[in-house]
Amino acid sequence: MMETLYHSLKDNIRTLVNLKNWGEEKMEVVNLDHPIDLTVSLNSEPCVMALGFFDGVHKGHRKIIETAKEIAKKEKIKFTVMTFFPHPSNVISKTKKIDHYITPLPVKKEIFKCLGVEKLFIVNFNTDFSEFSHQQFVEQYIVGLKCQHVVAGFDFTYGYKGQGNMDQMVSDSNGRFDVTTVSKLEHNHEKISSSAIREMLITGEVQKIPMYLEDYYSIKGKVIRNYHINHNENVLTIKIDHSYHLPKKGLYKITAELDNSIFDGTFYVPLHNTGTIEVHLLNSHINYDEGNITMYFIEQEFGNSQIEEYENMFIVI
Ligand SMILES: Cc1cc2nc3c(=O)[nH]c(=O)nc-3n(C[C@H](O)[C@H](O)[C@H](O)COP(=O)(O)O)c2cc1C
Numbered sequence: 001m002m003e004t005l006y007h008s009l010k011d012n013i014r015t016l017v018n019l020k021n022w023g024e025e026k027m028e029v030v031n032l033d034h035p036i037d038l039t040v041s042l043n044s045e046p047c048v049m050a051l052g053f054f055d056g057v058h059k060g061h062r063k064i065i066e067t068a069k070e071i072a073k074k075e076k077i078k079f080t081v082m083t084f085f086p087h088p089s090n091v092i093s094k095t096k097k098i099d100h101y102i103t104p105l106p107v108k109k110e111i112f113k114c115l116g117v118e119k120l121f122i123v124n125f126n127t128d129f130s131e132f133s134h135q136q137f138v139e140q141y142i143v144g145l146k147c148q149h150v151v152a153g154f155d156f157t158y159g160y161k162g163q164g165n166m167d168q169m170v171s172d173s174n175g176r177f178d179v180t181t182v183s184k185l186e187h188n189h190e191k192i193s194s195s196a197i198r199e200m201l202i203t204g205e206v207q208k209i210p211m212y213l214e215d216y217y218s219i220k221g222k223v224i225r226n227y228h229i230n231h232n233e234n235v236l237t238i239k240i241d242h243s244y245h246l247p248k249k250g251l252y253k254i255t256a257e258l259d260n261s262i263f264d265g266t267f268y269v270p271l272h273n274t275g276t277i278e279v280h281l282l283n284s285h286i287n288y289d290e291g292n293i294t295m296y297f298i299e300q301e302f303g304n305s306q307i308e309e310y311e312n313m314f315i316v317i
């Protein structure tokens with residue numbers, strides 16, 4: 001069963017590689033600092049806006065983005081997304097800080113672009129912004145940006161202490177824009193969520209992630225060094241974004257996409273993300289000293305008891 005899933009998903013990766021080649025769509029990115037610059041409002045065009053943090057851009061998020069896209073097409077208005085950075089937990093003292101992401105901001109931008117988003121608003125989530133009331137947010141960031149239609153999920157909250165919800169949004173709109181609330185998307189009776197995916201990364205259960213993400217968990221990076229261990233195995237040193245949420249420490253079976261070619265390999269995930277990693281690729285005879293790489297996590301290779309043994313092996317080498 002797992003093998004079948006693996007092969008079909010591997011085919012998906014091939015499809016995604018092709019899609020990426022076509023995905024040369026244009027997307028305007030507007031960084032918004034609080035208080036909002038009035039010229040941004042003046043230059044805005046009528047739009048539909050999907051709202052949320054969207055870490056991972058998982059299946060539930062995609063349902064929202066697809067809904068907004070369809071509305072934009074039907075109503076012939078601009079298709080926009082508004083997201084926030086950093087994660088609100090970084091400025092709200094009572095919550096656990098989320099500063100490592102399933103999709104760091106540059107990756108999230110790339111995904112939005114591939115999904116056809118025409119304009120992306122990134123609001124700098126700072127303390128002043130977090131203290132803005134739900135009414136003020138709607139006046140300045142929704143009505144002010146000429147949004148004619150808001151799309152968000154059933155549990156979207158906004159405004160000081162997260163006091164606004166989707167019912168409040170209808171009331172705050174005061175008839176000036178439409179509101180579409182997307183219902184809960186579930187897997188095995190559980191909400192598909194970024195938190196659930198983070199939990200799978202923490203436990204190392206990466207094989208479950210495709211059910212939530214529609215793809216394997218992946219990390220993108222730039223190759224900076226390459227050496228051959230033998231005629232059949234390459235070790236690549238790769239620079240990655242410091243804010244990636246790495247899976248639990250241990251050895252993982254990966255599939256890597258490099259220069260439109262697919263390789264199988266392994267990646268020993270360290271305890272912390274230092275911004276540089278090493279992956280082993282099999283059957284890759286070519287020299288790759290540079291270039292972009294995407295690593296897809298298939299499954300954890302060893303049980304926990306074997307990790308220490310594996311580490312000792314490295315020390316000996
Ligand atoms: C103007 C504004 C103020 C916010 N203030 C707070 C806050 O005081 N406390 C809080 O926990 N979240 C606050 N949030 C965060 C929201 O509750 C929510 O996490 C954010 O809008 C992203 O939505 P999502 O998590 O559903 O994607 C605020 C959001 C906005 C837009």
Ligand SMILES: Nc1ncnc2c1ncn2[C@@H]1O[C@H](COP(=O)(O)OP(=O)(O)OP(=O)(O)O)[C@@H](O)[C@H]1O
Pocket residue numbers: 051052053054055060061063064151152153154155156182183184185186191192193194195196
């Ligand atoms: N499973 C889901 N079904 C429908 N809408 C969803 C789902 N998950 C998230 N959303 C919506 O997507 C937008 C972004 O939500 P958010 O970034 O909080 O995702 P999340 O997966 O709930 O994250 P977290 O687990 O960190 O709370 C919001 O409008 C939210 O209501």
